[in-house]
Amino acid sequence: MGGTLRRGLLAWLARGLGLLAAAYVAFLTVEGSRRLMRPPRRPLVPFVEGDAVTPAELGLPYEEVRFTTDDGVTLSGWLVAARSETRTAVILMHGFSWNRLGELSAFVPWLREHYHVLQFDFRGHGTSGDADITLGTAERHDVAAAVRLLEGRGMGPIALMGMSMGAAIAILAAPDLPVAAVVADAPYAELHHPIANRMREWHYPLAWLGSRLIVAAASVRARTRLLSPIDRVAAVAPRALLIIAPREDRLIDHSQALRLYAAAREPKELYVVAGAGHPEAHAFGGAEYEARVLAFLERHIDGVSHRSKPQGRLYTGAEFSPAGS
Numbered sequence: 001m002g003g004t005l006r007r008g009l010l011a012w013l014a015r016g017l018g019l020l021a022a023a024y025v026a027f028l029t030v031e032g033s034r035r036l037m038r039p040p041r042r043p044l045v046p047f048v049e050g051d052a053v054t055p056a057e058l059g060l061p062y063e064e065v066r067f068t069t070d071d072g073v074t075l076s077g078w079l080v081a082a083r084s085e086t087r088t089a090v091i092l093m094h095g096f097s098w099n100r101l102g103e104l105s106a107f108v109p110w111l112r113e114h115y116h117v118l119q120f121d122f123r124g125h126g127t128s129g130d131a132d133i134t135l136g137t138a139e140r141h142d143v144a145a146a147v148r149l150l151e152g153r154g155m156g157p158i159a160l161m162g163m164s165m166g167a168a169i170a171i172l173a174a175p176d177l178p179v180a181a182v183v184a185d186a187p188y189a190e191l192h193h194p195i196a197n198r199m200r201e202w203h204y205p206l207a208w209l210g211s212r213l214i215v216a217a218a219s220v221r222a223r224t225r226l227l228s229p230i231d232r233v234a235a236v237a238p239r240a241l242l243i244i245a246p247r248e249d250r251l252i253d254h255s256q257a258l259r260l261y262a263a264a265r266e267p268k269e270l271y272v273v274a275g276a277g278h279p280e281a282h283a284f285g286g287a288e289y290e291a292r293v294l295a296f297l298e299r300h301i302d303g304v305s306h307r308s309k310p311q312g313r314l315y316t317g318a319e320f321s322p323a324g325s
Contacts, residue, residue: 028210033217036195037124037132039097044126047098051105055080058109065120067149069141074129077120077146079153080112088301089116089155091146093166095279096135099126103163106282110290115297116155118146122169134218135165135191136172137227143173151178157301159183161293163279164194164252167244168229171260175235181300182236183293185244186279189230189256189263191215197251230263237265240300242293246276246284269296 046053055062055078062080069075077100082088090111094102100119111117122142123131132138143160150158157180160170167187174182188194196211204210219226233241241264245257254272261270271292276284285292 028204028206029213029217032195032210032214033221036214036218037134037221039124039133041125042097042099044099044101047102048105051101053101054078055104055108058105060108060112065118065149067120067145069123069145071138071141073123073131073141075120075123075142075145076127077118079149080108080117080119082116083113086115087155088114088157088159089118089150090159090161090297091118091120091143091150093120093143093160093162093169094122094125095162095164095166096133097125101126107161110294111161114294115159115301116150118150120146122166132222134222134224134226136169136229137222137224139169140173140176143169144177147177147179157181159297159301161185162187164188171229171236171241172227172232174239175232179239181240181242181297183242183244183296184229184260185281186246186249186252187229187243187257187260188252189228189233189259191226191228193256194252197253201250229260233260233264237267240267240269240296242269242271242296244281244289244293245270245272246278246281247272247274248276249278251278267300 044053052058060080062078065077065079067075067077092103092107092111094100099121103119108117108119120142121128122133122139123129124133147158150156156178158178159181160174160179161183162168162170163185164187167184168191170182170184171187192211192215195214196207199207199210215226243257243261243264245254247254257270257272261268273281273285273289282289
């Protein structure tokens with residue numbers, strides 16, 4: 001009699017745990033994919049007190065730009081003029097749930113010493129148009145529209161430079177675009193990797209499984225398979241690729257960068273920044289980081305023939321308004 005009761009209790013407990021696990025998995029797939037594709041927007045306010053809100057606050061001549069992707073999303077950004085006369089340009093791209101302010105004060109001033117710099121908010125971010133966020137698959141349209149904008153101004157060669165999600169998007173987008181080089185700072189190789197690490201940070205159980213379920217559910221929502229950079233990194237060549245790996249990154253382990261570097265084809269470079277977390281490579285690397293990036297760009301976009309015939313005039317800083325008007 002006692003044995004029968006115990007077996008009944010165990011069966012009831014097993015069913016209860018099964019229902020609880022099923023409810024948790026359902027929550028992950030539905031709510032997790034929603035948070036991934038529709039995170040709260042950050043307003044265009046400084047992330048660090050005292051940082052600039054526009055290029056004008058840094059004394060940089062710029063133009064406010066709006067351009068539309070081929071799937072109908074309108075994007076907002078700034079085109080900051082190079083200090084010297086040039087056609088070369090860098091498209092600088094932000095990370096997940098951030099916006100263009102994240103790189104304005106720290107990156108634009110030294111990049112624009114040599115190149116025009118285009119910053120923009122990805123779809124669903126900042127002041128750009130509303131759309132599902134896919135962390136690269138749909139955002140390839142955003143990068144293509146940015147390249148068309150620059151080519152329409154007669155600018156080129158063009159390099160892509162991104163941070164975190166922006167780095168992953170640069171790798172995913174480059175194989176289909178007339179760009180000469182890619183700088184990828186803290187990219188993930190597999191889309192589920194940073195999701196799993198964020199789940200562990202927030203103490204969600206079953207992070208390995210849950211992260212994959214979230215990506216699968218997001219693919220269903222997007223009606224397409226969400227791509228990971230490891231799927232496309234080999235196709236970046238013959239464009240040059242510089243992968244930057246913050247050594248102490250807890251969100252995107254530096255082993256992800258090593259995997260991408262191993263899968264990439266020449267020309268490629270790897271720069272590991274000791275002591276840096278996510279996304280702190282520039283903060284830790286400082287002048288060495290800037291010198292490394294600028295030397296890479298000089299080798300691979302300075303003096304490279306533009307793939308399309310330049311149109312329009314050669315833009316210089318004097319032709320941009322410090323007020324952005």
